[in-house]
Amino acid sequence: MPVDVRWATAADASALAVMLCAMAAHYRQPPLDHERALSAARKWLGEESPAYPHFALAFVEDEVSGLASVAIAHPGVDLERLLFLKDLFVRDQVRGAGVGRALIDFLADHCLSHGIGRIDLTTEDWNEGALRFYARLGAERHGQKIFLRFSGDALTVLKPGA
Template identity: 80%
Template sequence: MAVDVRWATTGDAAALATILCEMAVHYRQPPLDHERALSAAHKWLGEESPAYPHFALAFFDGEVSGLASVAIAHPGIDLERLMFLKDLFVRGGAHNEGVGRALIGFLAGHCLSQGIGRIDLTTEDWNEGALRFYARLGAERHDQKVFLRLSGEALKKVLARS
């Protein structure tokens, strides 16, 4: 059976919430409350610009099976926009069904049709399956960047110092 991939709309809030809850467990985070995830999904899908969709959902056998969360960034040094793939997640029951490949193919098609020059992404160093998946797709590993994060108290300190 084919994998159907589309940009999420407000009608997909429940599907998005389901994926978000499963992602939290996979990424070793505390479990999310489904109602809280549903509220966030409704908000995000209702507020996002249709010019820059942010969530692609994959459906296999009629069930939500995967998610790609993306952002479009404007010109880098090469004056081309880029897509940043924040998360790619496939539910356990849909592994090895082509869901991840279908999501990446959907994103690649969007990039090519919209003049977006590349997809940048990160993955955890412990996520061997993801590293193998991206290598099979031809993703190049770049070691020239270091992933950093400002959150929580660091954000407050930056604000206080500015």
């Protein structure tokens, strides 16, 4: 089954909204209102810098089937940019059909053609399917870092003047 992967543009807002809603349902989050997701997708795809695309979408037979949400970070100690893969999600009905692999291949090709030295990502320690998938592709577990987060009250406390 051929998979078409491309960077999302403003014209793909509806497809991105479909994926955001499917992702929320898959991860057992409260249902995401499609109109709210569409509004967010339009904003993100319309306002973000075209130099740093943030969403790759995969289509199977013209139906949106997968999503990769990424950010490109600039130099660290090795002076190479990196692509951080925030989310990789494939709809249930096409899991195991090569959509995830097509998204990773697309990102790898982007990295190689744009001088980006690596792809970094995280996944939940309980997500055995994702861990097996990434291991099959050659990803290495990199135990040197601990994932931390500022959100909610902790983020508010950091606000100047708080």
